[in-house]
Amino acid sequence: MKSIWQDTVINLVQSLEREDGSATDKLTVKMIDAKTHREIVAAGKEDQDVIYRALVKEGAGLTDKDVKQLAYPDYQSLIEAVELAYGRPASFWFERLAEPDQKDGVADQFAQIDWFPLLLPIETADDVIDRITLKFPTVAAVDVMDKQPEDKQNAFIKMQCTGLSEAELDGISAPDDWELQERVTDFLSQTGSFFSAKKT
Numbered sequence: 001m002k003s004i005w006q007d008t009v010i011n012l013v014q015s016l017e018r019e020d021g022s023a024t025d026k027l028t029v030k031m032i033d034a035k036t037h038r039e040i041v042a043a044g045k046e047d048q049d050v051i052y053r054a055l056v057k058e059g060a061g062l063t064d065k066d067v068k069q070l071a072y073p074d075y076q077s078l079i080e081a082v083e084l085a086y087g088r089p090a091s092f093w094f095e096r097l098a099e100p101d102q103k104d105g106v107a108d109q110f111a112q113i114d115w116f117p118l119l120l121p122i123e124t125a126d127d128v129i130d131r132i133t134l135k136f137p138t139v140a141a142v143d144v145m146d147k148q149p150e151d152k153q154n155a156f157i158k159m160q161c162t163g164l165s166e167a168e169l170d171g172i173s174a175p176d177d178w179e180l181q182e183r184v185t186d187f188l189s190q191t192g193s194f195f196s197a198k199k200t
Contacts, residue, residue: 003120004097005031005173008081010060014071019063027074029059029081031120034177035170037086055082089178090119113198116183120173124164132172132180134161136187158184 008029015025036058044051056078057067067075091110094117098106109117114134121130137145141160145153155166161184162169172180186194 005093005119006097007031008085010074010077010081012071012074012077014074016066016074017069019065027060027062027078029078029085030061031173031175032058032086033170034172034174037174037177052079052082055079055086059085086174087178088175089182090116090173090175091179093119093175111198113195116179118172118176120176122168122171124168132162132164132176134183134187135163137161142188154181154184157188161187 010027010029012025012027015023016027017023032055037055040054040058041051044054053067056062056075057064059082060078062070070078091106094106094110095103115131116134117131118129121128137157137160141157145157145160148156155169158164158169158180159166162180169177169180
């Protein structure tokens with residue numbers, strides 16, 4: 001299954017002398033998975049400078065020493081790239097990367113209530129999937145969620161809505177996780193009329 005995702009290439013204004021002795025005039029920001037993104041954000045404890053530094057290192061494959069050798073404008077370019085890559089839902093990227101004649105189809109796909117396409121396919125226990133199928137949580141499921149420790153509630157309800165395991169959901173890309181989070185938040189906060197309107 002082919003993904004439309006394209007890693008972001010940053011052309012440096014000043015060549016970087018890396019810790020391993022190599023030199024480069026460009027860096028590639030690669031996609032990261034949902035678990036890695038969550039762990040970096042949690043470790044940063046709301047300190048944006050710490051979070052962005054860690055995201056830049058992870059996304060571009062840099063060491064602390066590499067980052068410190070970057071020209072500051074190049075570092076700013078990398079911050080902009082990771083914020084864009086990891087801070088938008090999958091629908092943003094499908095719309096941005098789709099061919100002009102495919103944009104209406106993308107909008108139709110993301111208007112669906114019960115599924116959405118994945119920016120990057122993932123391997124599950126049974127197959128490789130390129131979409132996530134969704135179902136509304138029941139009152140019973142929400143009751144069980146409310147009894148979970150606070151740091152486990154989100155993962156629990158996502159599993160209930162997708163039928164995927166926590167490990168499988170950890171492996172989806174950061175934008176796919178943003179998309180899923182938006183859907184689950186709607187499931188838990190909107191009334192039936194909101195979803196009925198989407199079906200018409």
